[in-house]
Amino acid sequence: MKRSVESVDVRGSRVLVRLDLNVPLDGNQRITDDRRIRAALPTVKRLIEGGGRQVLMSHLGRPKGVPDDHRKLSLAPVASRLSELLDKPVRLIKDITGKEASGAVASMAAGDVFLLENLRFHKAETIKDKKAEDDAALRESKDAFARKLASLADVYVNDAFGTCHRDNASMLTVPRLMEGKPRVVGYLVQRELDFLGGALANPDRPFVCVLGGAKVSDKLGVIRSLVKKCDSILIGGAMGFTFLAAGGTNIGKSLVEPDLFETARALRSEAGDRLILPVDSVVAAEIRQGVSTEICDGPVPDGLMGLDIGPKTVAAYHEIIRAGKTVFWNGPMGVFETSPFDAGTLGVARALAMATDAGATTIVGGGDSAAAIDQAGLADRVTHISTGGGASLEFLEGKRFAAIDVLDDA
Ligand code: 3PG
Ligand code: MG
Numbered sequence: 001m002k003r004s005v006e007s008v009d010v011r012g013s014r015v016l017v018r019l020d021l022n023v024p025l026d027g028n029q030r031i032t033d034d035r036r037i038r039a040a041l042p043t044v045k046r047l048i049e050g051g052g053r054q055v056l057m058s059h060l061g062r063p064k065g066v067p068d069d070h071r072k073l074s075l076a077p078v079a080s081r082l083s084e085l086l087d088k089p090v091r092l093i094k095d096i097t098g099k100e101a102s103g104a105v106a107s108m109a110a111g112d113v114f115l116l117e118n119l120r121f122h123k124a125e126t127i128k129d130k131k132a133e134d135d136a137a138l139r140e141s142k143d144a145f146a147r148k149l150a151s152l153a154d155v156y157v158n159d160a161f162g163t164c165h166r167d168n169a170s171m172l173t174v175p176r177l178m179e180g181k182p183r184v185v186g187y188l189v190q191r192e193l194d195f196l197g198g199a200l201a202n203p204d205r206p207f208v209c210v211l212g213g214a215k216v217s218d219k220l221g222v223i224r225s226l227v228k229k230c231d232s233i234l235i236g237g238a239m240g241f242t243f244l245a246a247g248g249t250n251i252g253k254s255l256v257e258p259d260l261f262e263t264a265r266a267l268r269s270e271a272g273d274r275l276i277l278p279v280d281s282v283v284a285a286e287i288r289q290g291v292s293t294e295i296c297d298g299p300v301p302d303g304l305m306g307l308d309i310g311p312k313t314v315a316a317y318h319e320i321i322r323a324g325k326t327v328f329w330n331g332p333m334g335v336f337e338t339s340p341f342d343a344g345t346l347g348v349a350r351a352l353a354m355a356t357d358a359g360a361t362t363i364v365g366g367g368d369s370a371a372a373i374d375q376a377g378l379a380d381r382v383t384h385i386s387t388g389g390g391a392s393l394e395f396l397e398g399k400r401f402a403a404i405d406v407l408d409d410a
Contacts, residue, residue, distance in 0.1 A: 001410040002193075003184045005043055005157050010052035014105055016153035016178075017043065017186065018170050020162035020387060021058035021078045029077050033371070036162065037081050039387050043159045043186035044086065044113065053108035055152050056082075057096075057116040057170055058160065059125065070121055079115045090115050097122070097148040105152050116149075119170050129167045146173035153178070156407075159186025162388040164401045171403040183407045188387065193404070195363055195384040196395050199326055204361065205231055208324035210317065210348055212237030213331030213368070216260045221397040222330070227271045232324075234317050236309045236333030236344060240278045241300075243268060252283065252300035276320070280310030282334065282341060289338050308334025309344035321351035322358065330365040330393060336372050345372045353381035365392035 019040045024032045031037070047054050060078065063069040079092040088111075093101050096116040104114055119125045124145035132139040146169040150156075156178045158164070163171055175183045185193070199207070207230040211219055216239050226233060235243060238255035245251045246261035247268070268275055283304040284293045295310045309317070314333075321327055329352060333344030349372055356362045364373050365386040373379050386392040395401070 002190075002404060003182070003408040003410045004190055005046060005159075005184045005186045007410075008050075008155055008182045008184055010047055010050040010155060012110060013052055013155050014108070014153040015047055015052040015054050015155040015157060016149065016174070017047065017054055017056050017157040018160045018163075018174075019056055019058045020160035021056075021075065022060050022162065023078065025072075025077065029072060029074070031077055031081055033374075034081055035370070035374075035385075036387050037078060037085065039188050040159060040186075041085060043157065043188060044082075046187070047157070048086070048088075048111050048113065051110040052155070053105070053110060054113045055093075055105060055116060056090075056113065057119055057149065059120040059163065059168070059170075060118045061120070063118065063120050065121075065123065070118075073118055073120075075115060075118050082113070082115065086113065088113065092117060097145065101148075101152060119168070125169045126166075127169070129172070142169050142173055143177075145169050146177055150174050150177040154181055156181065156183040157186050158184070158403060158407060159188045161189045161192040161386070162391050164189065164388070164403045165391045165394040165399065167402060172406060175403075175406045185404070185407055189404070191384070192386055192388065192392070192395075195361075196365070196386065196392060199328055199361070199363055200229065200396060200398070203229070204325035206324050207326045208232045208234065208321055208328075210234045210236065210321065210327070210329040211331050212239060212333045212345070212348075214238045214255060216242045216257055216264060219331070219393070220260075220263065221399075222393045223267060225397045226328075227267060227274065230274070230328075232274055232276055232320055233271065234276050234320060236278060236313070236317070236348070237331055238306070239331070240281075240309070241306055243275075243277050250299040250302075251306065252302055252304045254300055254306040276316075278309045278313040279316065280312045281306035282308040282310055282343070287335055287338055287341070290340075293340060307338075308336075308341040311343075314344055314347040317348060318351040321348065322355050324355050325360050327352055327355050327360055327362045328365065328396070329363070329369050332368050332372055336368075336375075342372075342375075345369075346376050349373045349376040349378050353378045356381050356383055365389070365396070
């Protein structure tokens, strides 16, 4: 157990809060999904109420250092959205390592909230510790950046679950440098650890996992780990075709990863009946809205590709999910952005909602599945939607997060 933000008296203190405000933006820098901002509010509000002087920090996207990226990936729209949600001004600090930041922080009053501009505008933020090991100049540049951030505060709060699998300066070097000061988890990280950790450590059974998405290679670690823990793994998305093709089924021109056939066969033989593959698919010649489709049982004819799980598979998965007591879902079942290839994904979303109604703990991890559950209007009918994509998968894989380990124990 890590020490919680709940336990710190922050009145008058300067509090540096790492959030994951990496939200999707459209071409006009408008936020298209503010879930990560809303998920950060409980901690921010608690620190306002406690009279802290809050300096929030986050990355946005993966800027390359070119001026255009700096314009497009500014946190300015996030600062505005935060102001609206908190109903108080949130000042954006542009020069985060210079006098603007230190001066602004010195002038803050209790309850004030400032946001530092995109951390990744500084290359030092993302230098990997592994690389810095054999390069003293890189190490010094990362440490120097982190020292500037650390000097802004008396308390460090990590509430950036979606970034906890990274060794970014703000995630790991800064709390290391703040040893001796309170370094705690926020409410969002605590909730993620409780749900994801609970599902892994002690799931109510049947424990059902639904995994989709394009590539087996992206999910290999998590499949390997979940195969040992859950009662059924339901596979969908193009990933299913790698398993089917590895078993000798013709898959037409569906997306496939031939390099992984050997691995797919090994996983299937390890998992036995617990690994469940689609029995039918929705196929078409191309991915296009309204294109003519067929339903195929088993093999996909040459020249066509499978773009969603078929109705028999949806029905079978529905039954298994509804009977689950713990259900974890990551990754769409088909090309859900393009109708009519969204039926499988929406079917899974509905099954999760019904399982929740029947008392199951249902957890959705990852950006695409979270978007799909929202699209289906069922976001409030699952127990927990993780704010982490990569982070939730790596957590379920059983990896340790150095960014969490470094924080104070409870
Ligand atoms: C994410 O959206 O995956 C997190 O914000 C982390 O971002 P990253 O994958 O660019 O490190
Ligand atoms: Mg990522």
